[in-house]
Amino acid sequence: xxxxxNSEQRQAAEEQARELAAEVADxxxxxxxQRGRRFVWRQLAVAGIYRPSYTGDDRTIFNEGQRNVGLHxxxxxxxxxxxxxxxxxxxxxx
Numbered sequence: 001x002x003x004x005x006n007s008e009q010r011q012a013a014e015e016q017a018r019e020l021a022a023e024v025a026d027x028x029x030x031x032x033x034q035r036g037r038r039f040v041w042r043q044l045a046v047a048g049i050y051r052p053s054y055t056g057d058d059r060t061i062f063n064e065g066q067r068n069v070g071l072h073x074x075x076x077x078x079x080x081x082x083x084x085x086x087x088x089x090x091x092x093x094x
Contacts, residue, residue: 024080031077031084034091040077041092044070 030036044050047070053063077085 037088
């Protein structure tokens with residue numbers, strides 16, 4: 001039995017779409033500025049996406065959790081801000 005009406009489902013879907021649009025807009029805003037890109041680069045580095053996570057002990061599990069968060073952020077960046085991601089890489093190399 002479905003407890004939600006079509007109207008409630010539609011409202012929930014619209015709210016979810018608004019939240020996603022706001023998240024994308026926020027990410028684009030952060031990535032539009034060099035200071036934001038530096039901050040994001042540091043977060044990706046802390047998450048360990050550019051280094052191996054395997055340690056040979058239980059820390060590997062923790063490292064993989066951190067890396068997963070970083071990969072989620074990287075995925076959003078490459079999907080919604082590909083040009084700014086490339087700019088961030090260039091800035092980091094300088």
